[in-house]
Amino acid sequence: MANNTTHTIEYKTLTKILLILLFLTLITIAVTSIHLGPLTVTVALLIAGTKAFLVLSNFMHLKYESLLLRILVAMVFVLFALIVVITFIDYAFR
């Protein structure tokens, strides 16, 4: 059935992704322990975003899903980003 199109991800690939994720976690902890001021949050969020992208595309198989689904997922994050921006504009100009 529809399953025939599903992609199988090898154990080796999954292990590699995990190692990258663990490495990124280590960097986050290292970066936040040195004081970079406001940059710290930016770096921490950028790394978290990268980790989220890796989990979504590999562990959650999005890399191999239909374009429709990938666009839908992207839209949710765009929607959230818009909500954040609008809220902060509201707070900044109050």
Place this chain on the structure above:
Amino acid sequence: MSEKTVHVDEHRDDEASKLGMWLFIFTELLLFGGLFLVYSVFRLQYHTAFHQSSLELSVAIGAINTVVLLFSSMTIAMALTAIQKNDQKRALIFIGITLFCAAIFLVNKYFEWGGKFHHGLYPGSELMSLLDRGHLLYFSLYFFMTGLHALHIIIGMILLIVCLFQVKNKKINTKDYVLLENGALYWHLVDLIWIFLFPLMYLIT
């Protein structure tokens, strides 16, 4: 027109059930997204208080839980790979490891929260009511967000236990494994939320 051929339609649409799971995941993402929004607004207003409060949390426990969750996320992805390769035994082992990791996470959380409770720090406690607004907001958000996340861990565990038995009964097999796929998606969601919770709650400066 000699013989009647019986045609049985299997009512199954894996694409649709996966899409349904994703739609549910979207609502979950926006639920936690809303909480992250509340967090960031108050963090901006009470910057120092949030920083001071976060020092009360143990980065070590948070880091261990991060590693445990990332690892479990990989093992559940491997369980799916195993079932796709028609390797029932390995699939069972991988789901088992994932459940074990989930249990470790909850035990860690129990000790973490237990320590706070022991010091009189819990929602509605006398100590909490004495805190100033910034600290109060941080700890309220901490308990609510990690609590809601822990609830998701428990729900995910129940879902994966169902998957475990279905794999055992061969209801989930190499030809029909969409339930395990959706269970795995839910588990990855739990991991995804923690990826943001950990730096924001434990590591803020």
